[in-house]
Amino acid sequence: MRNKHFETSVGVFIIIGVLCLVFLTFKVSGNSLKSLSSDSYTIQAQFKNVGSLRTNAAVKIAGVEVGKVSKIELGKAYNGFMAVVDISISSDEQIPSNYSASIAMSGILGDNYVALSPPKQDIMAIAGISDDSDTSDKYMQQDSLIELENTESAIDLGSLINTFVANKDSDDGKNS
Numbered sequence: 001m002r003n004k005h006f007e008t009s010v011g012v013f014i015i016i017g018v019l020c021l022v023f024l025t026f027k028v029s030g031n032s033l034k035s036l037s038s039d040s041y042t043i044q045a046q047f048k049n050v051g052s053l054r055t056n057a058a059v060k061i062a063g064v065e066v067g068k069v070s071k072i073e074l075g076k077a078y079n080g081f082m083a084v085v086d087i088s089i090s091s092d093e094q095i096p097s098n099y100s101a102s103i104a105m106s107g108i109l110g111d112n113y114v115a116l117s118p119p120k121q122d123i124m125a126i127a128g129i130s131d132d133s134d135t136s137d138k139y140m141q142q143d144s145l146i147e148l149e150n151t152e153s154a155i156d157l158g159s160l161i162n163t164f165v166a167n168k169d170s171d172d173g174k175n176s
Contacts, residue, residue: 039091042070045101045146050083051112051154053103058113059087060104066093069114082148087114094139102152112154119150 050072059067067089075084089095095116104115 040067040088041091041140041142043087043089043095043140043142043144043146045085045087045114045151046075046077046148047083047085047101047103047151047153048148049153049156050085051103051156053085053112053114053154057111059089059116060113061093061095061099061116066090066095066116077148085114089140097138097140097144099140099146100150100152101146103154105155 053069053072055069055072057069058065059069067087069085070088071086073084073086075082085101087101096118098119099116100119102115102117103112105112
């Protein structure tokens with residue numbers, strides 16, 4: 001009887017250990033059970049420089065996470081190369097087709113993420129022209145593309161600091 005109780009407690013301990021391991025795996029990877037079951041669609045954005053953007057980085061609109069970066073590749077451009085970022089967006093989110101993308105940072109030393117935002121100036125709205133055409137063109141869909149002209153690349157902090165230091169040194173030389 002004592003041996004059976006011991007075997008049962010060892011079995012329960014192993015099951016709890018496996019559940020803890022699965023929980024930690026999801027926590028460390030940044031995934032959730034919801035992300036495994038939810039539908040999504042993929043759009044692409046072209047950037048001159050992605051900086052330290054990584055796969056599984058957040059995609060946010062107004063600070064609210066709406067998707068993740070699924071893949072980053074090197075693509076050909078008319079004047080060399082560019083980065084092509086595949087973005088997986090939750091199918092619950094409808095993103096207007098005129099939105100632009102930029103790479104932003106969470107704090108000074110934080111992770112990079114993709115920020116989707118409306119255009120700086122909506123020329124059609126300023127002109128008072130409303131586009132009542134097909135609604136499928138109003139929102140991004142599977143394989144939509146945010147072109148290089150509508151993206152802002154990552155800020156290179158190293159070159160920014162070097163520029164600041166170089167300007168400071170040249171100002172010190174003028175004062176002498």
